[in-house]
Structures are given as C-alpha cells and as structure tokens.
Amino acid sequence: MKILIADDSRVMRQIVIRTLRQAGHGGHELVEAENGKVAFDLVQSEAPDLVLSDWNMPEMSGIDCLSALRAAGSQVPFGFVTSEGSEDMRKRAEAAGAAFLIAKPFTPEAFDEALRTVL
Numbered sequence: 001m002k003i004l005i006a007d008d009s010r011v012m013r014q015i016v017i018r019t020l021r022q023a024g025h026g027g028h029e030l031v032e033a034e035n036g037k038v039a040f041d042l043v044q045s046e047a048p049d050l051v052l053s054d055w056n057m058p059e060m061s062g063i064d065c066l067s068a069l070r071a072a073g074s075q076v077p078f079g080f081v082t083s084e085g086s087e088d089m090r091k092r093a094e095a096a097g098a099a100f101l102i103a104k105p106f107t108p109e110a111f112d113e114a115l116r117t118v119l
Helices: 012-024 036-046 062-071 087-096 108-116
Strands: 001-007 029-033 052-053 078-080 100-103
Touching: 001 012, 001 036, 012 029, 012 108, 029 036, 029 087, 036 052, 036 062, 052 062, 062 078, 062 087, 078 087, 087 100
Parallel strands: 001 029, 001 052, 052 078, 078 100
Antiparallel strands: none
16 A cells, blocks of 8 residues: 655655554555645655545645545545544535544544554
8 A cells, every 4th residue: 555645844755654653554656745836746756545635734735635626526534633623624624525533633543543444
C-alpha cells in the first residue's frame, strides 16, 4: 500500500510516519508532499492508496486539495491529520469527502482506528 503524507512541516511529516509505525502500519510505501498542490500532483503521478493531509498549508490547503481531487474524479481515500478538530471542521471534511479527521495531538491508537476504516 502507498500512503501520501502532506504537511508543510517536515518535522510533522516525520511524526506522522513514526505514529503510523507505532500503530502497526509501518510496512507501507510512503510518499511526502510539502503542500496541497504537490499532494494533488502526486496523487495523479503516484496513485497512492491513501492520503493523510494537514488542513492548513501554503500554496493549496488540504481541504482545497481534497475538493480539487474530487472535482477531478479521484476517489482516493483521504484523511486529515490536523491541529484543529472542531465540529465545523469535521463537518466540512466529511462534506468534502474525507474518510476521517484526526486532531493533534494524536495517538497511535487514533491512527489505527481511523486507518482500519479505509485499509
């Protein structure tokens, strides 16, 4: 399985990767993107099985990336790993087609629970 991790912080991408491993999902091929625009392009060229994205990023936000992917016909499972998990954001994510939203700080258990719904 190929997982695309999109976050403008390299450190946060590494934390997400470490948490994936701790949750028992470390054997997957990982691709990284530093913003939503790069993530959008990588979905087209790399065909990941799952996208894990931050919400707020430069160039293109995560929610805009998800909307653009859905408008382009992509149905790749897409989940948010973001600092804010308000009810409004959760509703917007779901309405845009996100499979889940994991709010920071997160745990390996939260990752495992969310990923079991899409893997």
